[in-house]
Amino acid sequence: MKVTLNWLKEYVDFSLSPADIAKILTMAGLEVEEYHTETRDFSNLVVAKVESVAKHPNADKLSVCTVNTGVKQLQIVCGAPNVAAGMLAPLALAGATVAGGLKIEARAVRGVPSDGMLCSEVELGLSERADGLMVLPENTPLGMKMEDFIGEADTVFDIFITPNRPDCMSVIGIARVLAAFTGAKFIKPVVKFSAPLMEPVEKSMSVEIMNSDKCARYSGRLIRDVQIKQSPFWLANRLHTVGIRSINNVVDITNYVMMETGQPLHAFDYDRLAGKKIIVREAVEGEKFVTLDNQEHTLNKEALLICDAEKPVALAGVMGGINSEVEDSTRTVFLESAYFDPANIRFTAKNLEMMTEASRRMEKGIDPDGTVYAMDRAVQLMEELAVGRIVQSCIDNYPRKIDPVKIDLSVGRINTLLGTSLSAQEIIAFFPALEITLLRQDGDLLHIIVPTFRPDLTREVDIIEEIAMLYGYDNIRFELAPKINQTQEQNPNTHFRDQIRYSLAGFGFRETISYSLISEKLAEPFLADKCEFIKLLNPLSLDMAGFRPSLILSLLTNVAYNRNRQMPDMRFFEIGNVAWKEPQQQGFTEITQIGAILAGKKQQQAWNAQAAGYDFYDIKGAVTAFLRKCGIHNFEQGTVREKIWDKESSSILINGKYCGAFGKINAALCSLFKIKVPDVYAFFINYQDVYENRATGLKYTAISKFPSIPFDLALLVDAGIALHDIEKEIWQSAGPHLVNLKLFDYYQGEQIQQGKKSIAFSLTFSSKECTLSVEEVDRAVKNVLSHLNKLFGAILRPG
């Protein structure tokens, strides 16, 4: 909402700087987002009289004029259609600069010398009216500087009006707040007009409201003998400063009064209304209507229409119709000032995507008591500007009276909620500024009535906010010993998650934060069979079409981003939410996932080391170490389910449950992400599974006081037997004293019988009760050997 300093001054008496006003309004809840004082250069611009007009010899559309500046006569070539002998207009002399930065100088125009330029309002930056010279009043002194004619530069404030303050979508509303917060006097304009036409308005117009729940009040006035013409300069200029285009005198007045009072008005061409009748009714489903911006709309039955006896003529509270708008030929105007149901206007405006100045006000709730005031204010201006003659009696159909709200206010509650110690008298002293009426005081309780222009004040707490603002948020103390609740335990889930983030960082991964919104094309390979991508109904772009189904997707995006910038090597992790839609699911599945990725080189070429890339066992090592850090010492491996993996991949099973997978990302997926070298390894694990299987309730286990005995065991087995199975059987058969088992050599190839592999373990035996004898260890090893021989045909490796 734009408002100017000079306009505010019409209703409130103050002498504050623009900076002070901005601060005061902001602290009153009307945030001034920006303010600026008009900058303009009117030097070498004077008032001049056109004394004669002759045709330009070389151009049809140009005239050659003699103009008088009071000091001298000049010859000016002019292209404006309205130039006429006897008129007064602004003259730009050599040295002047007009809007758009054009420098004026004496020069020939199509062969005829011109000493300067006669100007329109748009050339002076005063309005958008470009259709002719700015017409100055006849009594303006010749030679007067335009600077003096226009007066001092105004300051425009751009204020963010929160949706709860429809009263402040008006200059009067903002002036009222400014007065309340400065203690200055607020002066609401007194409306006076003569209305000479004594005819009864009912003879010329009747209003029937079919849906009083959607139209609580409908007021109207008739103006006859109307002359549609340009608005005077001050009106066009004022609308211009707040961002509204000047149209003609009638429309400008309705807009001016809307800006001033907040009440949207609409002017109909009375002669185009059939049957001298207005009917307010709901639309028929599918009914068509053309608004005055020449757009045809198909309405649903919620929309409210203003109709004459035959047809709709306006979309209530949103926009008038093209079939009844005021035109140059209009002789009689019917002026509408109504109160429509805010929710319904909002619904219709949203539905038709038609946010207008009127609907923006109507949908938030204007003052139901203000319809007549605004309408009368408009006819006062029409009378003053000689637009037409006013019919004295008016229409005011108010079938559903909206009463002012009564509220009981407890002084104790105010102080408890704010942490203040205000007395009843101090609180009552705030009421006049809010135009709140105190009905009576009843001990702690104040019974009050709230004015109808504040639809946001319906409850005690709403009044408490008003009091807090007037008292000043700054004046409420900082409670330095706020109430605390130390009976809660910390949330183990978030605590654990933060711990594992720091673990992964400790393992050398960098945390990333990626957009959860991604393209469908990238998501597809990550979706399990029959699971669906979650699409936004209203995405910003195809690149952000829906919700990510996997963290590896995000990590690959990050790899691609860095690879494109000559950074090929990285280790990333991210913990975040992923989601998808299961078949026949009502809602969505949203889970937290842990993802990590290794890309490029693990070791750069260095003076003491060869360059080396990552391999499957690097990512497996990362998974193993990470899970061990979480207290999960064993996981099983199985076949992967996702389509993203190369054959070097494996699932992660914890207690038999599929919790994630790891391995090499396949080349096809890398190329989908535009990763040229497919040397990328990754893992993902579902967070909840890690959380549920984490080590909890740890207790100390006694450490053996006796020396441990190592034993190396080298075996030859069939190449097809998985190491994991052999290890499992060693643990099975080695007896209670085996405490550690580690593979230290693995070989397949020459020197070994074909179809066999050589594996060597280092076993550690230890007892908590005694020093083990060599015989005990030998026995255990023999047992292992015979067990493995029986199961797998394993034999001791010769040598």
Added chain:
Amino acid sequence: MAEKLQTIVTQISQITAEFQRELAGAESRNDAEQLKLKYLSRKGPIQNLFGLLGTLDNQDRPQAGAELNRLKADVQKAIDAKIESFYVETASIESFDPSLPGQDWPVGGIHPLMVVMDEIKQVFAGMGFRIEEGNEIETDYHNFEALNIPPHHPSRDMHDTFYLGGKYLLRTHTSPVQIHVMESQKPPIRMIAPGKCYRKDTPDASHSPMFHQVEGLCVDKGVSFADLKGVVQAFALKMFGRDVKVRFRPGFFPFTEPSAEYDFSCFCKGKGCRVCKNTGWLEISGAGMVDPAVFGFVDYDPKIYSGYAFGMGVERIAMLKYEIPDIRIIYENDLRFLEQF
């Protein structure tokens, strides 16, 4: 002993003697590496003997195999020791250069946004706030209605929402977590809800369709606006140091009444600078007293309980703290960015 076996044993001792002699003559790491190549390569003499194993009688093979293995292991060990000795010598005596770079060691790290998030969580955890979380896909009811934002209400315009169809949407703030907590617990409540939120804002230097928020809620008997001011001030001091000042000014949120916006004094100490646009204040976020209508949705009695709520944008704080000029940098995950923190 079979003849063939005898030949092999003889050769083993010859190779051993030859090797010992050559080893003694090795004077550099390079010499030792040459020896390794000579004796242990696939075409070396030891490997040759392995090739003869097949020609032996069955009963002789294990013994010969064992001898050969031992020879190979001994040679390997001796060469390795020799190579090692050169490293030790050069390192310890002649040209030990401590300025050579150390072994590459992977450096991990926490994303700067999360560093700030973690710091915020720690500060509030220390003040007795429990950390609560919720889903990013929410229902209209929890994101809007229960927060006193009915359908078609004008204040929905302040939240450009991503819709998923039906009653589902991406949460526009973490406030729905407050509703979930109040639905399942009775006062006293003291919690913060950190997390990702989504609004349909076209990305530019200061807008992002995804951002992180921390919202706080305290509900108890007799909780006041002064308590809210105290907690926000305590947070400001712990986060930004004891010189920071806190300012509350009126604001509007459907779920709080009275509502406020709060600002922290700028690092320029009120002198005015580019960051604070010469106002001396940095806008942080909104706060207020929980609207009684919200208590109505979770069945708390507003006559007995009152509460405050506050929010803050984590990106905003991180951008101020680290002087990050453009919010989009945060989600690019450029290594040159991440490695700075």
